[in-house]
Amino acid sequence: MRVPFTKMHGLGNDFVVLDARGDPLPELEPRVAAALADRREGIGCDQVILLEKSESADFRMRIFNSDGGEVGACGNASRAVALLHGAPARVETAGGTIALEPSDGGASVDMGVPRFEWDAIPLDYPMDTLRMPVGWGYLEEPGAANVGNPHVVFFVADSDAIALDSLGPEIETDPLFPERVNVNVATIVDRTRIRLRVWERGAGLTRACGTGACATAVVAMRRGLVEREVAVELPGGALTILWQEDGRIRMTGPATESYRGSFEWDDYA
Numbered sequence: 001m002r003v004p005f006t007k008m009h010g011l012g013n014d015f016v017v018l019d020a021r022g023d024p025l026p027e028l029e030p031r032v033a034a035a036l037a038d039r040r041e042g043i044g045c046d047q048v049i050l051l052e053k054s055e056s057a058d059f060r061m062r063i064f065n066s067d068g069g070e071v072g073a074c075g076n077a078s079r080a081v082a083l084l085h086g087a088p089a090r091v092e093t094a095g096g097t098i099a100l101e102p103s104d105g106g107a108s109v110d111m112g113v114p115r116f117e118w119d120a121i122p123l124d125y126p127m128d129t130l131r132m133p134v135g136w137g138y139l140e141e142p143g144a145a146n147v148g149n150p151h152v153v154f155f156v157a158d159s160d161a162i163a164l165d166s167l168g169p170e171i172e173t174d175p176l177f178p179e180r181v182n183v184n185v186a187t188i189v190d191r192t193r194i195r196l197r198v199w200e201r202g203a204g205l206t207r208a209c210g211t212g213a214c215a216t217a218v219v220a221m222r223r224g225l226v227e228r229e230v231a232v233e234l235p236g237g238a239l240t241i242l243w244q245e246d247g248r249i250r251m252t253g254p255a256t257e258s259y260r261g262s263f264e265w266d267d268y269a
C-alpha cells in the first residue's frame with residue numbers, strides 16, 4: 001500500500017504527518033513510527049503525527065515521538081496541522097481537546113488549562129510543584145507543569161551553558177517521573193522574554209518545543225518572574241505564549257510545509 005505523507009515543521013521541530021481522516025491506515029505500531037522517524041533509514045522527523053476521524057471533535061491528532069512512544073500533546077505539530085487543515089478546528093488529542101486557528105504562515109492554538117498537582121504531572125510522590133526540592137548536578141529546584149504532557153522547568157543564568165545532552169536524558173528517565181518527562185532550561189531575559197532549550201522525552205534535543213514553551217511560561221508566571229504574555233525564544237525561533245484570564249494557554253507562532261511524498265507501508269511494517 002502506497003501512503004502519502006506531508007513533511008512539516010514548526011520552528012525546526014519536524015514532523016511526518018499522515019492523514020487517515022479519509023482512508024484509514026493499519027494501526028501505527030510504535031516500531032513503525034520509530035522506523036518512519038529514523039533520520040538515516042526512514043523519512044526522518046522528531047514526531048510522527050497521525051490524523052484520524054474523531055467522535056468528539058472535528059478530527060483526532062495522535063502524536064508519536066521518534067522513539068515510537070505515543071504521547072499526549074505537541075504544540076509545534078498543532079500549528080503545523082492547523083496550516084495543513086486550513087480552517088479553524090477542534091482537535092481531540094490524548095492530552096485533551098485543543099482548538100486551532102490558522103493564520104498567515106502559522107497558527108494560534110488554544111492549548112487548554114495547565115495542571116500543577118503532583119499526581120497530574122505525574123510525579124512518583126507528593127511535593128510542591130512550584131519549587132520542587134530536588135536537583136541534578138547544578139540544576140536545582142525546578143517547577144513542573146502538565147500541558148497535555150509532562151514538563152519540568154529549570155531557571156538558570158544562561159540556558160546555552162547547560163549540558164542538556166547529558167543532563168536531559170538523566171532527568172527524563174529519573175524514577176521521580178513515572179511517565180518520564182520533558183526537560184526545559186530557561187533564562188529570564190526580562191519580564192516579556194524567556195530564552196529556552198528543551199530536551200524532549202522520546203526525541204532528545206529539538207530546535208523548538210511548543211508545549212515546553214507553554215509549560216515554561218506558566219511556571220515563570222506562577223513564580224512572578226514574567227507578565228501573562230511572553231515571547232519564548234527557542235533555538236529555532238520565537239513563540240508568543242499568553243496565559244489567559246480564563247486559565248487557558250494560547251500559543252501563537254509559525255508553521256511550514258517542507259514537501260510531500262509517499263512511502264510503501266510494507267517497507268516499514
Ligand SMILES: N[C@@H](CCC[C@H](N)C(=O)O)C(=O)O
Nearest residue numbers: 074075076149201209210211
Ligand atoms: N515537540 C513537541 C512535544 C512532543 C512530545 C514530547 N516529546 C513528549 O514526549 O511529551 C512540542 O512542540 O510540544
